[in-house]
Amino acid sequence: MRRYAIVANQTLDKDQLLRVVRERAAQGPADFWLVVPATPVKDLASNAVAVPMPVMGGTLALPHPPAEARRLAQNKLDAALEKLAAAGVTADGAVADPDPLRAVESALAGRTFDEIVVVTLPTRFSLWMHQDLPDRLAHHFHVPVTAVATEDV
Template sequence: MRSYLVVANQTLLGPELLNELHKRIEAGPSVFYVLVPNTAAAHYHTVPAAGGLMPMPSVVMDFGRPASDEEATAQARQRLGQVLADLAARKVQADGDLGSAQPLEAIEKVLAGREFDEIIVATLPRRASRWLRADLPHQAERRFGLPVTTITTKH
């Protein structure tokens, strides 16, 4: 069974990540841990969320820029809950949690207690992505010695 660490926040319900997760699920038995760095409201980029992770009827959610850090955390928890529910509905083993707003720190904490075959980082387009500007995918690959797949939304 392949084990994947998925790192995403605003892009968690996007179709690009959906397609990548589907590829992994179709390739064979998979288990996912979804890590959502708890981004501060001031660092949000306004992105409408796709209507759910899996191709099934779901409520369309539009997560605009949160008014406060508390609202940002609530939105992140809602996205995490949705993706975990969608994976569970597909009978895919998945768990997850919110982590530090600093993605490398959040990844390091998760890796301290678990082993993964790959890290999947889903991010905003380069023009809006703090993670890409900070070279998060390459930093994570070098620091943790795991392959990193980067999924960039088209928003």
């Protein structure tokens, strides 16, 4: 059985994720683990959380706490696992460290993977691609890494 780590956050609801999983499942028995970094709300490409605006005489709103990032990531993970299950794919996963390299490192504790797939926003919007995440993962973990960019934000 081949084992795949899929690293995604904002792209968990995109069709490319399902396509990648189906392609790999078609090659034979497969096990999928979704690694979902708890991306800070301020770093999300399309901020789905209403940010309170300061009012005259009021104080500036504090940044969203890490708990908010974890909650959003968990909601996305739960929805992605339901979508994959509905498509007949068995998968599991966990919300992890905001840093995707550390998130994969924690996923590898006690697991081995044959491939790491990074599903990102389009390259022009993707912080992970600007940080060269796929190459950094391949260099650090010595596992083949495939980057798949979505077509929209």
